[in-house]
Amino acid sequence: MRIGLLSQWFDPEPGPAALPGVLARGLAGRGHQVRVLTGFPNYPTGRLAPGYRMSRRADETRDGVAVRRVALYPSHDNSPVRRLASYTSFAASALASGTGTLRGLDALWVSNSPITVSLPMWFVRYAHRVPVLLHVLDLWPDSVAASGFLGDGRGRAAAEKCMTGWCAAMYRSAARIGYISPGVGELLARRGVPEEKLVYLPLWAPEETPAPPHTDLRAELGIGPDRIVLVYAGTIGEAQGLDALVDACALVDDPRLVCLVAGSGLAEQRLRERAAASSRDIRFLGRLPRDRMPALMAAGDVHYVSLRPSGMGAYTMPSKVQATLAAGRAVLAAAEGDVATVARDSGAGIVARPGDPDSIADGLREICQLGREKLDLLGLAGREYYRRTFSVATGVDRVEAALRAAAETGRRR
Template identity: 55%
Template sequence: MKIGLITQWYDPEPGPAALPGALARGLLARGHEVQVLTAFPNYPSGVISPEYAGRLVMNEVLDGVHVRRTAVYPDHSASSVRRLQSYTSFGASASLLGTDALRGCDALWVNYSPITVAWPMWLARFGLRIPAVLHVLDLWPDTLVHSGFAERGRLGEAVRVACDVWCRAMYRSAHSVAYIAPTVGRVLEGRGVDPAKLSYVPMWADEAVFRPSGDGYRSELGLSSEDIVVVYAGAMGEAQDVGSLIDAAVSIDDPRLKVVLAGSGAEERVLRSKADAAPRGNVRFLGRIPQAQMTALLGAADVSYVSLRRHPLSAITMPSKTQAGLAAAKPLLVAADGDARAVVTAQNVGFGASPEVESIANALRAIVSTGRGGLAAMGSRARRLYEDEFSVSAGVTRIEALLAAAATGGARQ
């Protein structure tokens, strides 16, 4: 097949933005021709790199994948207005300058977030008659409402309703709708999406970074072979509530427990102060580290920590750190409500806690009691679960089947 991908985020952008590239390469390796329609790379800096700057449109080939890039207003700030401008700019430029690159495709995979990708998706669907598989990676309008785009009051309600109507139109025009967490599937069905259209397709990790590795980095961090190390690596904002992990750690009197924090964000200064004041000295703050160092850092861990403060989206969110920890063959401590915690506890690949200090502390005590040998066995199960359910290979297989069904069955009306 000739397969098109529409996504605002793509290589060489790192982190979650790198995941569509893994899909493209996976489909290419299975003999398909792949054409990507995306923006000029600007994540996470918000600045388009010099080799791409000053262009409206550009074609290139990356790892055998044909890529059409169109203009974008780059922004990753806290400003709702500027982020909306970024989303809208790509939707418009992709529609005007990019959809012709999709001509001849048998089916499309569409990264649903942001939902302004509907414009090029609809042009391809109705103008070029290309059916689409819509992959719901962030649930809208929920994401819109809880990230500050839609304020309270009549205007906010009007925006939410309009966004909901928009999303429903996207679902109707897609041949199938894939979702990344079980609860999201139930929400979509409750919003009127035909159950026959729905397919569970969880996302994968960046397997070049998150993979099993040795623990040699422990010595560089001054950790002994007796230490039981819990690592949190990622954003440090209000939503992650990393401070509760620090508070829980200082309540544990077992000297083997060590908590290592890596990352940055709005809460960084407060968290550094908490870590420095930890009376037992069992919390270490590394700050931001290079992406290439993440493999070694998780190799040094006995447990990978995943957390979300309780809020309306937490129960329907599968944090990407879930797949990252599983891919690195590490058991998880998930301090959050919802699907990530349910998966970890049901599959016996980690520990679950509610996002409160006392519950997290109880989970830390269970981790220490399990010991490094038991945690390593849990990590082996975690890696097997990743390979079976969350790997790039598993995801490509699921999406390839949906694309083949779309190509042979045509787009639904």
Template identity: 40%
Template sequence: MRILLLSQWFDPEPIFKGLPFARELAAQGHEVEVLTGFPNYPGGKLYPGYRVQLWQREVMDGIPVTRVPLYPSHDESGLKRALNYTSFAFSAALLGALLTRRPDVIYVYHPPATVGFPAMVLSLLKRVPFVYDVQDLWPDTLAATGMMGSPRVLALVGRWCDAVYRRAARVVVLSEGFSLRLQERGVPERNIQVISNWCDETQIVPVETETKDAEFKDRFNIVFAGTMGKAQALDTVLDAAALVGPLRPEIQFVLIGGGVEVENLKRQAQERQLENVLFLPRRPFSEIGAVLAQANALLVHLRNDPLFEITIPSKTQAYMFVGKPILMALEGDAAQLVKDAQAGVTCPPENPPALAQAAIQLADLPLQDLEWMGKNGAKYYRERLSLAVGTRHFLEVFDEALRESRRGPFNKRLLDLLASSVGLMVLSPVLLGLAFKIRQEMGSPVLFRQQRPGLWSRTFTMYKFRTMRDALDAHGQLLPDSERLTPLGRFLRSSSLDELPELFNVLRGEMSLVGPRPLLTEYLERYTPEQARRHEVRPGITGWAQVNGRNAISWEEKFKLDVWYVDNRSLALDLKILWLTLVKVFKREGISASGEATMPVFQGTAHHKP
């Protein structure tokens, strides 16, 4: 399999799904190419040996890497951060199409969400599927970290992300919580795969040492290693240190790394004269193992935000890999992971007393208990979270996406556009003639408009020619459909000419020529989960159910046929359905259910009625 890795960040930048992932994919027999930017993360400055140019090619450990230009920045300026993200997105979309070979599948690393733009462009131009690996839930993360506060902008970002999710062949997430959140946003469960993160196993080398650096000697060291930003809320650690200091002066909190909050935290610690807080500069991955080996426990802390309850910070896997007890100051999925692995203790975030108590609890444990926790974490990592295990899971997802893409759905939208455009032009005299006739016999309006659920159950306005009068009974209620249906309306329905205005919906991308028919919005809550899968594709003017009984079969039979189409759709099948539709229309078969103008109201499957 030929795989293109698309990521704004790549080695030598610190990204755990960078070069080690590419090497592991290649080691398992696959051809890998990387499309990325010029390295500047996390400092916002270009790495030595690099300068921004139109493009640059290099080979890293046998992996071809193509770099495209971007605006280097990673400070608190929203404008500069936006320039950083969008500059890469456009250069990757424009130059990536020219500079990379056609892969079988594209792997896309998110964040930032702007990487979805080149993903969709390359997927369209190269006619291949892309798998979208969601590491941060935007816009949730933007709001939680304070990067963005405008509700309008956050809503726009959310709609953009939803559009990317809909176009991805598969969406990979790092936790069950992420999966549930995306399902709430309309992504089908079958399109989501949970694959836990791993750490950079080649760089973080576990070291066994009995000697400690001077700063670590005679202390119980609780180490935090990583970015110190607003999301980490490490002022809580300072507050906990102030509580612990008078009680257990040997407990020391060690903060290692860089980030926008480092100087502020140092200033606070100095002003408060916290002698049990030690700051160390950021270390390269190749050295971090030796530092972590001197820790007695390793700390994870994030802000108290609902988003972080479904997040598993990437440092968790690194901590487990090196075999040290974890102090997980989070709730939700990350805390549950530590509990399942029996690899440490947990406490609520942004709660200084709870953090102080957890630190003392760890310091009071016998050495053998601490070692037991560390070994549990390392074993859990090897068996469930390692690079080799995760890569195998990704290859399974890539294979699924590739097999589905070979059914041919990527030509479907092009066929819809061409057919609807030509159809509207050729049939314009017919459309105008029918509109005039309807206006004469039934008055205005000529078109019937109704909200119907489309792709991912999102509603749209469907257009059809009007076939019924608005006749009322003595109580002011509409008469039954059979009594309001006019002779002209019966002809339009039997010949399916009433469906012709739906070509406008096809042209706008709300419908397809072929797909499950769009039904009433009130049916949505009556479907079983399996029946609801009919909304995983655009609804159609005609469909597999329409050429296999239409309205003469039961609702359950129709839905089974709809779902079968979702799982087996292809260009060849669409062409077959279009031909059979012409035959059925000519024969006027299956126009209505027995005793009905069309079909009875769907009340829900018997065993699934709400």
């Protein structure tokens, strides 16, 4: 098949932005001709990756995949205006300078986030008559509202209504719509998406074997082998509800427990001040470079996944869930819905009530009671569950089948 991928984020960007690259390589490895339309890499710093210079467009080949990059305004800071400029600039550039590379495809995979990507998507769908598989990686407008970017003013309701209508138009134009967790599929059905369009496409994690850590992060931080390390890595924002973790640590008197927080975000400074007022061992590491992530993953006996209590929490599946399971590490999930279900079903997780310091503290005490050896066994169970449920091979199988179904729908039309 001739397959296109449309995503604002792509290699060499790390974390969730790396997932489209995994898919592209997987499809190319099965003999498909793959073309990618994306932006110049700048996630998560908002600065261009080394070796790139902004231009109207640039073509390259990565791992046998043809990649067209188009200009955008690089920004990942806390400004809604600059973030919107990044989204809209990519959409405009992709429409003007990139859609030609997606002509003549059998099917197009599209990452739905941000929803401004619909502009080049609709052009390819209707002008080039290419059927679309729309992969709903983030729920809009729900995820934007949960992040706090819409504020609480009178314009919030109007913005949500506009984005809801925009998403509905995207769903109508797609031949198939992938959802990443059962809860998201149920919600999309309630929002009027025909069930025959819906297909379960859970996310995977990058599975390249990482280079051994250059240093032992535990030793570097002066953490002894008897200590039990909880790691949170990712965005430190309002949606993650990390205040409850800081408060929970203050309730646990086991001296073996140490909490490492890596990342940055809107709530970072407030949480640093909150943790400084606690007598517990909570350390903020800031945003670590990509090559330090294997060391951070290895340092944690258990990794923390947290979502603030909200209607959105039941439908959110952070990519760190799959990444933690793939790495064979245990999980403490202060979440509800699909995340809690995976934590339980995998055998790798301990579940606490989100936003409840007492419940999270109970989870921390259970971690300490289990000890490092038993937490390693939980991690092994999680890795086996990942292999069966979320692996790249399984994910590419599912996406490939959905793309074939979309192409068949296009031929019938």
